[in-house]
Amino acid sequence: MKRGPQRSANPEALLDAALELIDAGRLTMRALAAQVNLTPGALYTYFPDRAAIVTALTDRLLGAADLGLLEDTTRTRDERIVTFALNLREVLMRHPRAVPSILGAAFTGPVALRVGESLLGALPDPRAAYTVMVYVLGAIALEAAEIEEAGPDAVAPEAQRIAARRSAFVVDPEAFPRTHAAADVIAAYVSTEQFRWGLERVLSAL
Amino acid sequence: MKRGPQRSANPEALLDAALELIDAGRLTMRALAAQVNLTPGALYTYFPDRAAIVTALTDRLLGAADLGLLEDTTRTRDERIVTFALNLREVLMRHPRAVPSILGAAFTGPVALRVGESLLGALPDPRAAYTVMVYVLGAIALEAAEIEEAGPDAVAPEAQRIAARRSAFVVDPEAFPRTHAAADVIAAYVSTEQFRWGLERVLSAL
DNA sequence: CCTAACTCTGAACGATGTTCAGCATTAAAC
DNA sequence: GTTTAATGCTGAACATCGTTCAGAGTTAGG
Secondary structure, three states, X not given: OOXXXXXXXXXXXXXXXXXXXXXXXXXXXXXXXXXXXXXXXXXHHOOOOHHHHHHHHHHHHHHOOOOHHHHOOOOOHHHHHHHHHHHHHHHHHOOHHHHHHHHHOHHHOHHHHHHHHHHHHHOOOHHHHHHHXXXXXXXXXXXXHHHHHOOOOOOOOHHHHHHHHHHHOOOOOOOOHHHHHOHHHHHHHHOHHHHHHHHHHHHHXX | OOOOOOXXXXXXXXXXXXXXXXXXXXXXXXXXXXXXXXXXXXXXXXXXXXXXXXXXXXXXXXXXXXXXXXXXXXXXXXXXXXXXXXXHHHHHHOOHHHHHHHHHOHHHOHHHHHHHHHHHHHOOOHHHHHHXXXXXXXXXXXXXHHXXXXXXXXXXXXXXXHHHHHHHXXXXXXXXXXXXXXXXXXXXXXXXXXXXXXXXXXXXXX
């Protein structure tokens, strides 16, 4: 048995609180400690440093994606991949402020390995699999980057985000005629439809 | 004419110094001030805050890509796009630590607008253009993220980076058979060849 | 009962971005 | 030529950040 006094928190609850703070806009050791009724110093009994918390968190987020969708052999290759990618996008975009960390680090973690292995099951050519990963993660990263800039508001629903993009998108029609003409489509870059459209095209070439 | 004393630096030199510091691993207002023989407070006469420096810097970096390659009408559509994408990748990967900022912010800037406009010239369907952007930026972001984790060393040449990836890549063959079998290709994910291969596939579907 | 392992507090340390009063410098106004 | 106003910069300070650590308190094993 463990000797000292009982812990007043557990790593999982700590990660929950950390995720809330990231969603709110800023993860601070002091804020995190306050959220779980601890002193900043006590956090270092749970994780060696802040980076370890972020890593554990992003690994957990990535693990929330449903790998079963990728392995469902009753469906076609493209259906499986598209369905899984949509699920991954939905899961990650629930916490857009955590996405940069995921893209930056967690793809060395064990969870990322499992995702890669499953993807290779559906798409055996590793070059093709990487191309899909690049597209999916790139699209998610670009979408998440946009939300990052906004204030600490809640994540707006998709239709609302697109409408906001559309009304904020004003370009000089003389200098950027093509961009100006495409404004409606450009506003919808962050839509599920655009994500799916691009992914299906990419898959059709692999 | 301007009244007060002569400036002892200029914004451009400041950005040069800032880029050097980013390449070295950490951009600090104090370090930046020291590099141009100033006091931290004086920097705020040149830029309103740190974020403005990063934004200006990323905009300049993006502007270093050769848009002429995209507009060279003597070549086929795919050739133009591939050539430009390779140039953009090379330009950005000269400063991998600055890449996250680019992906995060500069795509609202005026330089990004010009890139988008030129891309629409070569690829008129905006949905197709965005798909290409997602692939190109996603690939660059994933490559850059890997270097970010390394120490403040100089950027290693490609062959060396791939060799390092290969020797660092050890997975359990039982748990991850497909990943294990593909290890050589996976190590080469960050190669110019893989980048081009994926891009050509993507373009072939658009 | 004692000891060793453990958790947590409270205070501190160094580093960060940013602000600001004051001084120095220069061009315009008179 | 003298005054005035604007500008550049310093030096010191502020709040906040991640992190460390001595010590107090708590628990289980010997």
